[in-house]
Amino acid sequence: MYTAPVARNDSCTNGGGRTGPNVPAGFREVTKDEFFAALYSDPRDIMPSNVNPNFTSWETKRREVWGWTYPGWKNPREEKIFALKL
Known part of the structure; x- marks a missing residue:
């Protein structure tokens, strides 16, 4: 499970002039549509984990x-912000 802290005011890894958390190392930022298309096309049972608020x-x-x-x-x-593991 990924549990690294997320800093609120760090710049995002893709630039874009937006403030917010960095996308974790080993992940790439995607759009909401890309994220859910990948989720629905993956045959594995993938579920959200709400361990970190x-x-x-x-x-x-x-x-x-x-x-x-x-x-x-x-x-x-x-x-x-949406990201997929590389």
């Missing part, structure tokens, strides 16, 4: 982290 890691049954989304359940109105 600041972000959501998406994991397989074997706890392999597949994706990452921000914010978590604690900040539902923040700007949304």
Whole structure:
């Protein structure tokens, strides 16, 4: 399970002039449509993990982290960021 801290005011790895958390190392930022298209096309059972209130890691049954989304359940109105594992 991915549990690295997420800093609120670091610049994102893709630039774009947006403030928010960095996309974790080993992940690439994607659009919401790309994220959910990849999720629905993957035959594995991938579920969100709400262990950390600041972000959501998406994991397989074997706890392999597949994706990452921000914010978590604690900040539902923040700007949304989606990332897939490389």
